[in-house]
Every structure is written in C-alpha cells, then in structure tokens.
Amino acid sequence: MQSLIRALTAALTAGLLVGVSTPGVASARTDPQGGSSTTQEAIDWKPCAQDATAECGTLRLPVDWAHPSGGTFDLAVARRKATDPDRRVGVLLVNPGGPGASGVQFAVADAKSHFSPDILERFDIVGFDPRGVGASHPVKCSTELLRQQPSVYPRNQVEFDRLADFNRALREDCRRHTGPLFDHADTLSVVRDMDALRRSLGEKKINYFGHSYGTLIGEQYAEEYGDRIRSMALTANIDHSLGAREFLVSSAATAEDSFHEFVKWCDRTSSCALHGRDVTAVWDRLLAKADRGEIRDPQSPDRLLTAHAIALFAFKKFYGPYWDELATYLAGLDAQEPNERRGSEQPRQAEPPLSQNADQQTTAEPFYAVFCQDWSIRAKDYREYAKLTRAEVGAAPHLRGSPRVHAAVAGCIGWPDEVNNPQHRLRMTEAPKILMLHSLHDPANHFAWAAHVHRQTRGTTVLLPYEGAGHSVYGRSDCTRDAVDDYLTELKVPSAGSSCAPATGN
Structure with a gap:
C-alpha cells in the first residue's frame, strides 16, 4: 500500500483554458487557484430530449487539470429548475453513485420522484455525468x-497471472478506445470539474446531495473547496482511508x-x-x-x-x-x-x-x-x-x-501501482456543517465507514444513523427525509445522538 498521505495532483498552470464555444457547449475558464474569472461563460441550456421540462447542456473542460491548455471533453449536464422561484434557495448538485451512475439521468428522470416537493420547489436540481460516464466522454x-x-x-x-494479464490487456484496450481521458477518470478530477460547473452556473456556493460513491465526490469537494459549500448531504458514505484488507473485510x-x-x-x-x-x-x-x-x-x-x-x-x-x-x-x-x-x-x-x-x-x-x-x-x-x-x-x-x-479489487490486479487519487484521511478545514446519513445494515457500505469518516471530520460532519436495512437512505422514512429536507432548506442539523428508527417492515 502507498502511504495514506494524499498525493495531490499538480496545481493548475497559470495559463487559462480557452475553449471553443459551440451550441450547447461552454468553456470553463479558471485562474490558478480555481476561482472565478471575469470571462466565465454560462451553459447554453436546451430542452432535454427525454423530458422537455428539464434542461440539458454541456460544459467544455480540460481532460487533465494539471495541464488545462491541453485536450478537452464535454461534461454533460442537466437541470430541473426550482418550481417556486420566489422561494428558491440555490442549486442542488446531485450524484447518485456508482462509480458509473448518470447524474444527468437522475436529474431528468428520477429527481421528481426521489426528492420531496419542498426540495423541488426550492432548488434547481443539477445533475452531471462525471467524466468517463454516460454522455461525458x-x-x-x-x-x-x-x-x-x-x-x-x-x-x-x-x-492469478491469467487474471492480471487480462486486466492489463483490458486496460490498454479501454485506453485505446477512450483516449487520454481514460488516465484522468479519478474522483479528484471530477471534483475539479464540479467546481468548474459551479462557476459556470454563476453560483458562489453550492448545495450538494451525494449517495454512495457520490459521497466520495462530496467529501473530496469539501476538502478542496469547502468555502464554496452552503450545504452538503451525504448518504451511504464511503471511507476513502481504508487499506486493502480493511476494505475487503469490512x-x-x-x-x-x-x-x-x-x-x-x-x-x-x-x-x-x-x-x-x-x-x-x-x-x-x-x-x-x-x-x-x-x-x-x-x-x-x-x-x-x-x-x-x-x-x-x-x-x-x-x-x-x-x-x-x-x-x-x-x-x-x-x-x-x-x-x-x-x-x-x-x-x-x-x-x-x-x-x-x-x-x-x-x-x-x-x-x-x-x-x-x-x-x-x-x-x-x-x-x-x-x-x-x-x-x-x-x-x-x-x-x-x-x-x-x-470483483472490483480483482479488476485492479495487474494495473500500475501509482494511482491518481490514493486513499487518505479526510482533512476539511473550511467546510460548513455536513449532514451524513447511513443505514446500520447497509449491504455495501459498512456503517463503520460513516462512523470513521465522522471521527475524521468531527468538527464538520453530523452523522444521523438509520437503524434499518438497505442501501438508500433519504426516502426510507419521514425521519430520514425530513432530516435532509430541513438541513438543505434551513440548515438545521439533527441533535447529537439522534437516529431514525427502522421503517415499517424493515
């Protein structure tokens, strides 16, 4: 195992990314610190083909944030605008997990049934396909x-050698069919894409809802850009500090x-x-x-x-x-x-x-x-x-x-030892209070993961256990839904030591 001390990717170079604007595509220009530039362009929204009540567009971003003047790709984005503009709080960026789940699909097809009417009334629900996923190259x-x-x-x-040989051959095959983005599909790169999306939306601060692998995006965004968060709700949390044995056994x-x-x-x-x-x-x-x-x-x-x-x-x-x-x-x-x-x-x-x-x-x-x-x-x-x-x-x-x-761990056998985004303990220094929910009997993500993340970020996170079973948490009961809704809308966090009882039949 490599050291758990984080190996950050290189800082952005001083040059600005200058993209070519095409219909439905905007260029994300950044300064070296990732702040807003005076020439930031907005996404050219169009009605989504699947559902015209939602809007779709793309945002042109660097393949490699360490070299932003190099190749680019188009980040697919979808927005479902707040249904009560007079009570609008802001944007709620969403990621449903995976890795590999489509945020665009979630915003267009699933958000209306997933979130409560109050959330739909007060937030623009914005989903994006992380780089390498869905319609994002x-x-x-x-x-x-x-x-x-x-x-x-x-x-x-x-x-074992046969599996390693296959994994190496598959990796090279996927790199050949995908191009340079294959080598920059890590979550830290996604986090930088998400902040570029924030700028393109014209928002000083975002709200974020992440589920399962989407919590890793949220956790690392809070590390990198904590001062740009108004609220963040994370369900079925990932602990990105685990070594191989801990990860497999838990x-x-x-x-x-x-x-x-x-x-x-x-x-x-x-x-x-x-x-x-x-x-x-x-x-x-x-x-x-x-x-x-x-x-x-x-x-x-x-x-x-x-x-x-x-x-x-x-x-x-x-x-x-x-x-x-x-x-x-x-x-x-x-x-x-x-x-x-x-x-x-x-x-x-x-x-x-x-x-x-x-x-x-x-x-x-x-x-x-x-x-x-x-x-x-x-x-x-x-x-x-x-x-x-x-x-x-x-x-x-x-x-x-x-x-x-x-299967996930087996699929990495034979890959190079060096990774873009190695495990590390979380260090959040500027983020506001973040709400975490997690099932005590989650089949995929051990409750200990959430507890460990909470210990790493005790001054920043609030953990609300759901005492039942299942992987999804938000819509499990009135208790879980109301806790997230009250937090996102009013920034109210549950009291220390509180939890949500199992839903009926669970």
Missing part, C-alpha cells in the same frame, strides 16, 4: 474482450450482516417463501449444489449458476431490501429437480456488466477506470491475494465475501 472498451474475463477467484498463481462483513437481517426477517414474516424453514441451511445447501454444477439459471435453463452468481443476486436484493423477491428466488432454486436434463455442463461465470447492446463493438464501462485510479489496492501475487480472500471469506462465511467489492 464515456470510457469504452471492446465488448468481446469484456466477455473474455477469467474468473475473479483464481485458485493458484497460474490463474465490505464482506456488512454483506454478511445483511444476509442475517434477511434470515431474521424470514423467520418472523409468514409471507416469506422460506418461512418456517432453516433459511441459513437452505442457503448453504444451494451454494454447495452450485459448486457441484447442479443449479440451473431460471432465466436460461440451459446454463448453470455458480455460487458467486447466486450470492451476487442476493447482494443486489439486499440493496432495497427486496427480501420477499430474494426468498421466492431461493425457494425456486431449492425446488429444482436434481435429475432434470441440463444444458451446458460448465458453471456459468459472472460476467462484467455491459452498459450497451452486446452486438456493438465497444461497450461503455467506466467502473474500473474510476475505481482503480481512486484506490491503491493491488495484490502482487497469488499468495497475497489468497490471504486477502481468506480474510474476506472469514468475515462472510455464508456470502463468501462481498461479491461486488471482491
């Missing part, structure tokens, strides 16, 4: 190569905790498809059968499911949580007849998520470009990797680790 890779990914569970040094432990919450729900809920049975025993038996190649995919009966695929399905259902759907799915797998004719005799391997149609030559795939430039986590050989995996499985014996985080 997406990272692209060869579709066929993505489908050739070997198992992320190598069993020896030969298989991710596995919180996934395992969500499994136990599911089991307890099923034990007390008569409508659960596995109610009255030993759910843990059913689960363990299913994974053992999958290991032997005896579980077929209900969606593709000619293919077999691996234990990893079943665990990943469950992990995604924990996000809701959608426990009833998970129970029904597991009951269906358990009811399969062992002697029914099978198609493929090879267990189905987990495939990387493809963001576009498989018949296209390239696929938008930003996850590893972002994650592997934000986290200095590189197992050097199979021995080190196996040690990490044993610790991970030890923390989650039923889930066998965290399916998503394991």
Whole structure:
C-alpha cells in the first residue's frame, strides 16, 4: 500500500483554458487557484430530449487539470429548475453513485420522484455525468474482450497471472478506445470539474446531495473547496482511508450482516417463501449444489449458476431490501429437480456488466477506470491475494465475501501501482456543517465507514444513523427525509445522538 498521505495532483498552470464555444457547449475558464474569472461563460441550456421540462447542456473542460491548455471533453449536464422561484434557495448538485451512475439521468428522470416537493420547489436540481460516464466522454472498451474475463477467484498463481494479464490487456484496450481521458477518470478530477460547473452556473456556493460513491465526490469537494459549500448531504458514505484488507473485510462483513437481517426477517414474516424453514441451511445447501454444477439459471435453463452468481443476486436484493423477491428466488432454486436434463455442463461465470447492446463493438464501462485510479489496492501475487480472500471469506462465511467489492479489487490486479487519487484521511478545514446519513445494515457500505469518516471530520460532519436495512437512505422514512429536507432548506442539523428508527417492515 502507498502511504495514506494524499498525493495531490499538480496545481493548475497559470495559463487559462480557452475553449471553443459551440451550441450547447461552454468553456470553463479558471485562474490558478480555481476561482472565478471575469470571462466565465454560462451553459447554453436546451430542452432535454427525454423530458422537455428539464434542461440539458454541456460544459467544455480540460481532460487533465494539471495541464488545462491541453485536450478537452464535454461534461454533460442537466437541470430541473426550482418550481417556486420566489422561494428558491440555490442549486442542488446531485450524484447518485456508482462509480458509473448518470447524474444527468437522475436529474431528468428520477429527481421528481426521489426528492420531496419542498426540495423541488426550492432548488434547481443539477445533475452531471462525471467524466468517463454516460454522455461525458464515456470510457469504452471492446465488448468481446469484456466477455473474455477469467474468473475473479483464481485458485493458484497460474490463474492469478491469467487474471492480471487480462486486466492489463483490458486496460490498454479501454485506453485505446477512450483516449487520454481514460488516465484522468479519478474522483479528484471530477471534483475539479464540479467546481468548474459551479462557476459556470454563476453560483458562489453550492448545495450538494451525494449517495454512495457520490459521497466520495462530496467529501473530496469539501476538502478542496469547502468555502464554496452552503450545504452538503451525504448518504451511504464511503471511507476513502481504508487499506486493502480493511476494505475487503469490512465490505464482506456488512454483506454478511445483511444476509442475517434477511434470515431474521424470514423467520418472523409468514409471507416469506422460506418461512418456517432453516433459511441459513437452505442457503448453504444451494451454494454447495452450485459448486457441484447442479443449479440451473431460471432465466436460461440451459446454463448453470455458480455460487458467486447466486450470492451476487442476493447482494443486489439486499440493496432495497427486496427480501420477499430474494426468498421466492431461493425457494425456486431449492425446488429444482436434481435429475432434470441440463444444458451446458460448465458453471456459468459472472460476467462484467455491459452498459450497451452486446452486438456493438465497444461497450461503455467506466467502473474500473474510476475505481482503480481512486484506490491503491493491488495484490502482487497469488499468495497475497489468497490471504486477502481468506480474510474476506472469514468475515462472510455464508456470502463468501462481498461479491461486488471482491470483483472490483480483482479488476485492479495487474494495473500500475501509482494511482491518481490514493486513499487518505479526510482533512476539511473550511467546510460548513455536513449532514451524513447511513443505514446500520447497509449491504455495501459498512456503517463503520460513516462512523470513521465522522471521527475524521468531527468538527464538520453530523452523522444521523438509520437503524434499518438497505442501501438508500433519504426516502426510507419521514425521519430520514425530513432530516435532509430541513438541513438543505434551513440548515438545521439533527441533535447529537439522534437516529431514525427502522421503517415499517424493515
């Protein structure tokens, strides 16, 4: 691991970026300190094609903020203006997480149902696709190569080397299809893009709502530009100070905790498809059968499911949580007849998520470009990797680790050691009070992450625990929603030691 002391990217050069203005595109001019310039141009807003009640545009920005006079890309932006202009507070920049989720899509399609009427009345909701994501010069890779990914569970040094070779080949393929931006997809670069967006919007201070990986954007923006924040609400928080073992083990432990919450729900809920049975025993038996190649995919009966695929399905259902759907799915797998004719005799391997149609030559795939430039986590050989995996499985014996985080860490094997945005403890010196919310039983982001971030920034952050399950937090209950709304609109923060009770049925 590299030192946790932050390796900041080079300061902006004294020269100004001079972009060419085209319809729907504005140039973001900056001084060396990132402050506003007297010639700042605004975004040329147009009605969005998907929904004309929202506005869309682009902002031309440097690919490399250390060399702003070099290449540029267009940052895609969407805005849903405050519905009560007389009560307007300001802009609310939003990021729904990922890495890889579209802020534009969120602002255009999701914000109206996600936020309360009061937030929609009083804020311009502004979403942007982070660099490399969505319509902001997406990272692209060869579709066929993505489908050739070997198992992320190598069993020896030969298989470890095969995975490392694949990751290196995929990295070079994605760099070739994406161009120079691939090497600058890290969150610190996104933070600088976000401040350029603030200037382009003509705002001295912003409000920000970030979820999951979007909290890392918020945390680092608060470090870099804390005096330019009016309010910031962060849900399902990321702790960017963790080393490899801490990251893997805590991710596995919180996934395992969500499994136990599911089991307890099923034990007390008569409508659960596995109610009255030993759910843990059913689960363990299913994974053992999958290991032997005896579980077929209900969606593709000619293919077999691996234990990893079943665990990943469950992990995604924990996000809701959608426990009833998970129970029904597991009951269906358990009811399969062992002697029914099978198609493929090879267990189905987990495939990387493809963001576009498989018949296209390239696929938008930003996850590893972002994650592997934000986290200095590189197992050097199979021995080190196996040690990490044993610790991970030890923390989650039923889930066998965290399916998503394991795959994320495995995807960085073979990448260069140096990263643009390595882990570090947060240092916020000029930010106002920041509100953090986090579920006690979050399947993906351990509650300890939020507690640790809060300890690092105790003078700046206020942590409100939600005592239930699930990954999303804001709309979980009146308590969670009102806490965020009161904070964003009136800057009221919850009292120390307060929390929100689990929602009904949770």
